[in-house]
Amino acid sequence: MVTISGVKLNKKTGIISIRWKLVSTYLLLVTILLVFINVFISKTITNMYIEEKKADMLAKTNIIANNIKYYVNSEANSTIYETMKNEVTKYSKKINSRIIVIDSNNKVKVDSSKEFIGETFNHEEVEKALKGNNVATTYNHKEYGHLMYSSVPIILNSKIVGAVLISKSIDNIYSRVKNIRKALYLVSFISAIFIAIVSFILADIFSKPIKKFTNAIMNMAKGNLNQRIDIKTKDEFRQLASAFNIMSTKLDQVDIQRKDFVANVSHELRTPLSSIKLLSESLLHQENADIEIYREFLTDIDSEIDRLNNIIDDLLILVDLDKEKLNLNYKVTYLNFLLEKIITRLKPLADEKNISLNYDPRDKIQIKLDSDKIQQAIINIIHNAIKYTPEGGNVGVKLYSDSNNVIVEVSDDGIGIPSKDLEHIFERFYRVDKARSRGTGGTGLGLSIAHQIITLHQGKIDIKSAIDEGTIFYIKLPLDTNME
Ligand SMILES: Nc1ncnc2c1ncn2[C@@H]1O[C@H](COP(=O)(O)OP(=O)(O)OP(=O)(O)O)[C@@H](O)[C@H]1O
Ligand SMILES: [Mg+2]
Structure with a gap:
């Protein structure tokens, strides 16, 4: 710690290094950016998989609908009905999904899980399919996890005679995306560490000129005014350094001038004073000196006093000019x-x-x-x-x-x-x-x-x-x- 004119210049206390500020700012920005990128990538990949899955499910639902369109209105105990049931069960196993066939009165004709057979089925997707639409939607059930429902109408001779609904778990999509996300987080974490190290090194390089300025200013505060800062980089610091150098040179010159001025003033005042002292002393030591000699010496003393007055008048004018x-x-x-x-x-x-x-x-x-x-x-x-x-x-x-x-x-x-x-x-x-x-x-x-x-x-x-x-x-x- 340096104390100058009662001002304490404490080098360390309360200072958060610009290096840390830069590093933390970089890190914050990079983290925010990486989080955004990760969220965006996971969302995009999930949507891509889901869209792909929807198209696939709708295609499969349409195949079923097409295969059973002649059987859907058959009686529950007829052979035709059995054929349809077998067809549906076989396909359900093949694609590992639950398949439900509904007739135009919303009655369940076939359910590969056998749960709803004969019941009225008021499912949103089915309602839409019965109105002629192909629909595929996803749900997140607490109990069953992520599910996709796809439903299409069964059309025979341009008439809607029923609908097919396929439901399938799509948890595998989410677990695949989860794995991708994990990999992304790992890559992000490694890049954040890498960026932290690089920014720490860069910040050190960037903050070097500031140290140079601090040292030069501290030296000036101690009275060594002729400080020069040499900065090689072609940036604002270089401009600042050249402005600083001009300032310190100027201050140094002013300081030298001030010291010269004080020395000159003392010298100029001392010369007539020494003459006066010499003249008066020699008068004092001359016993019984002639009145003419007194007059001559006093005239000299008088002119030296005039000279002193002139110098002081001129100095006062200069001081006034400085002030006013x-x-x-x-x-x-x-x-x-x-x-x-x-x-x-x-x-x-x-x-x-x-x-x-x-x-x-x-x-x-x-x-x-x-x-x-x-x-x-x-x-x-x-x-x-x-x-x-x-x-x-x-x-x-x-x-x-x-x-x-x-x-x-x-x-x-x-x-x-x-x-x-x-x-x-x-x-x-x-x-x-x-x-x-x-x-x-x-x-x-x-x-x-x-x-x-x-x-x-x-x-x-x-x-x-x-x-x-x-x-x-x-x-x-x-x-x-x-x-x-
Ligand atoms: N017209 C001039 N011709 C030649 N030398 C000059 C002329 N005017 C100024 N100088 C020089 O410049 C110096 C500075 O001038 P300046 O008027 O400041 O001081 P000075 O005349 O010596 O003293 P004073 O303070 O009484 O005027 C002089 O001492 C003299 O050497
Ligand atoms: Mg003059």
Whole structure:
């Protein structure tokens, strides 16, 4: 059992393995199917035998009826009657069945079992036969078991002169079917066992990927986020595994970024703090120091505190952006005015370095955006252009639109960004030349903030850059935003 953040991950309790679920489901289905098949086969075979028997019995009954048609109306003590009786008795023995001959008045003339002779015989089959029908039916008597009655009319000169009834036990059919059913059950039982074994093995194969997932997830829960699952089968598990691998890689990256971020923040905060500590300590150890020295050191301390404040401000902006993802304050904004305002604000900075800051609005554009945040993003980018362009350089800002986007283009003829750094430029604390950036006072958060703001507006930033020639940033914002 593993315990993570107070959550107990018990591997075994209460778990019915998917293997057993599969096996029992297969078995249940197969058993139901086999029972159905067995019942169906037994019924069909029974019916087949019975139909065959009916045809056979009717044929035999017709033979008797035909053989005795001239004798049936003879007197009980005449020779003709005896001939008929002998004929019937002989045939009854031959076919091992009881034969009863009835005249047209329902009187029993001959009964091979001698039981009903002379009696009126109101039997359903006989009634039907006397009306001209050939009938064969089966009965299940408690006492005599399964019986078949077959009855046909005796026809002489197109007149019905009586009927013959044959009754025969058909228990042998049922016992034959019973034997077949037994054999079927045995075969079914063996197939069920075979299916159980095969499904158990298959279920084991099918459930293997699940074990892999469980292990990988348990490892992730223990903090090893970089888990990969390799599944060779071409099925949904493979898709799931590749989705899982993407997720774990992403989580791992986020985790690494988070750790880097914390390390960077600590490092960035420590640098100005160490300077402040050093400056204040050396002041404390200087006895009778000149007021000018105090002033100089305090000015340095002050600028380090400013630096600290800037870093913390930027960090707070990032935290806010993370928090307020869906809380942007969208308003219809005239971008031309917004850019004019930004240029006016940054002009003194450009003038300080004798950089010409040129603004060229090609279109008049109004879109919905959070103007405070967009202003911050654009300022960060133009500020960089001024910062990373040597004295006397040029920075240009253009505003135009294409079919889908509004584009704010910020170009400079400054130091440029090496292509290997371009993909990292939006990462927090990322600076191309750390030593030089320190000189220019950067912390590497400006572009990261700008990128986050533009992404929240469903836009994007493209960059083109060549070393020592300059850089162009394209800030693209969608024209048809669905933002409310
Ligand atoms: N226009 C540019 N020309 C050349 N390099 C640039 C330009 N813009 C950004 N960079 C490079 O990208 C890095 C990251 O920029 P970013 O704005 O995030 O950080 P920064 O300017 O160093 O610090 P700050 O957080 O104060 O803005 C910079 O350090 C710089 O190396
Ligand atoms: Mg910057």
